[in-house]
Amino acid sequence: MSEPDFEVAVVGAGPAGALTAYLLARDGHSVVLIDRGATPGSKNLSGGVLYSRVLGQVFPDYLAQAPVERRITRNVVQFCTSDSAIGLDAWTGKLGDPVNAVTVLRAKLDAWLAEQCEQAGAFAMPGVRVDELLTEDAPRSALGRRVVGVRAGDDELRAHVVVAADGVNSFLSRSIGLRPAPETHQLAVGVKAVIELGAGVIEDRFGVSGDDGAAHAFVGDCTQGVAGGGFCYTNRESVSLGVVLRLDDLVASGRAATDVFEHYLAHPAVQRLVRGGTMVEYGSHLVAEGGLAMLGEIDCDGMVVVGDAAGLTINSGLTVRGMDLAIGSGIAAAGAVHEALTGADTSKAGLARYRRRLFEGFVGQDMRTYAKAPAFLERPRTYTDYGPLLEDIVLGVFGLDTTPREPLSRVVRAALRRAPVRTRDLAADAWAGVRAL
Ligand SMILES: Cc1cc2nc3c(=O)[nH]c(=O)nc-3n(C[C@H](O)[C@H](O)[C@H](O)COP(=O)(O)OP(=O)(O)OC[C@H]3O[C@@H](n4cnc5c(N)ncnc54)[C@H](O)[C@@H]3O)c2cc1C
Incomplete structure (x- = not known):
């Protein structure tokens, strides 16, 4: 192999990219972690319940070290009419010991993950948007090309392996023909706000105390009949509140996602939880919703695709999962890339261990288990x-x-x-x- 600038260039410092970069740097590889956000996480948005045992596999002390908000011990699912909400309220301390899920605010979590990457020896490049992949002709490759690095503006950066961790739109994996553009029924729009309430109000209204927290899900009139649902998750001093709306159904309804969010916010069952609060954050983001059918090719000569970029999310209606799958895919990718670099074979065949590792672990197996959930x-x-x-x-x-x-x-x-x-x-x-x- 000719000498590149780095052995690995990871594009995207969300949980998928950060975990891949962290593990490879910890294994002694030279890694660059590039993100377009001025600080990692600054452009990222998530509902905020992280099923966190997988994070504990890499950072056993994460509960003390990482910026987690509350551990979820209460799950509430409610079906709504215009003025009522009827559902299931499941509280069990067993979900808190060992901790199963925590709430996180991405601006804090992603910044912490990037810090861990730097401490492990990765070189962080925030505020840099990758414009395209650098490729070379590779006549024997299925795609006819091999990825050899990335271009950002006038700068070229060469690497033995590029990790596409650039999120749901993954322009990188699409540009080389690994994945088609997602169809509208495979996408949802998320609109989310963070509302400050104070810890005391949260404990009173959500029936939690100490480090414990609650995750509420709403279905029905709260989204004006648009396929999807609402969520309200407790952070320490605030709640993360939002809707996730399937794009094709939203378009067919003729409604704007922001109007559906306003309707949801005004619902009496939601107002009961958030009245008097102050909105401190508001944003919108796409969510991959296609499940296993959306998972395309995830490796080629010189590149692997992780997290949302690979379509790795599961919406079961009861839980929305993406961050744990992103972390799990980062772990699988880091292991495979490490072996490929060690064996000096970063071709598609050398990197194919990634898919195997993914499907041997919970990420691929859960994607299979919930393959029928989108339908x-x-x-x-x-x-x-x-x-x-x-x-x-x-x-x-x-x-x-x-x-x-x-x-x-x-x-x-x-x-x-x-x-x-x-x-x-x-x-x-x-x-x-x-x-x-
Ligand atoms: C409203 C909403 C609610 C959700 N709720 C939950 C939940 O409660 N629990 C859960 O587990 N999941 C949830 N998800 C899904 C979860 O947020 C994603 O699955 C997760 O963030 C995926 O992580 P990732 O690292 O793959 O991608 P991302 O977190 O999207 O990170 C991609 C990164 O790539 C960077 N990037 C993109 N393009 C470029 C480029 N060209 N150059 C440089 N950098 C680039 C971005 O800045 C970003 O930092 C939710 C999503 C939404 C939108």
Whole structure:
């Protein structure tokens, strides 16, 4: 191999890129970590629940060292009508010991991860936008080209391996023909705000104390029937609040994502949680939602693709996961790139260990397990009919208006007769849910 500027150039300092860079630098490789944000994380946006055991594999002391906000011990899922919310409230301290999920604010987390990379010996280049891949002809390669570095403005930077960790739009992997542009049904738009409330208010309203926190998910009228949902996660002093809306359904609805967010924010079940707070952050970002079907080629001669850039997210309707998969893919990629560099074979064949490692671990296996989730979440009744149906049943159970009560089975049958949902639709949706999730 000719001498490059660095052995590895990682483009993107989100969790996927940072973990890859950190592990490779720790293994003694020369690594550059490039990000267009003035500081790593400054352009990044996430709902904020990180299923964090995988982070603990790399940073065993992360709970004490990393900027985590609260550990999630309470999960609430609610179906909404315009003025009600009915759902499941699951609290268990067992999710807090060992810690399963934590809330994070990306501006803090990504900056901390970049710091760990630098301490491990990686060279950080913030504020630099990579414009294109540097490639050379490689007639025997499937793509006819081999990646040999990146270009940013007038600067060229050569590396044995480029790691494309440039997020959901991944212009790098698309530019070399590894992945097609995602289709609209494979994408969602996220709109998110951070609202300051103070720790005392959070503890009172969310029923948590100490380091514990809650994750609320909302489905139904809160998104005005658009496929997707709302979330509200507790940080230490603030909450992360937002909606994730499937792009094709949003476009078909003729609504703007920001208007749906405003509607969600005004919903009484949401207002109950955030009233009187101060909005300190607001932003919008795309989310990869296509699941396994969106995962294309993730390696070629001289390059691997990690995290969102590879389409590695799972929305099960109950949990939105991307950060843990990004970290898991970074771990798999770092292991494979290390072996390829050690064996002096950074061709596609040499880097193919990455895909194997990914599918031997939880990332690939979970992508397979939830492969049917995107199709299940396309069922429109979830967003329009189940909230009113549940409300009807709950009113039949709790609404004691001095008329004689009916047994639950009759309450449910009567509610089903009034709802646009047929019993067979309900059964089909329930069966599809069980199989997909
Ligand atoms: C509203 C919303 C809610 C979400 N909620 C959750 C959640 O609760 N839990 C969860 O686990 N996941 C959630 N996700 C998904 C999660 O945020 C992503 O899966 C995760 O951030 C992916 O990490 P990544 O490192 O692959 O990419 P990113 O975090 O997107 O990082 C990509 C990096 O690449 C940089 N970059 C891009 N192009 C270039 C370029 N040309 N040159 C230089 N740098 C470049 C960017 O600046 C950025 O720092 C949510 C996403 C959204 C939008």
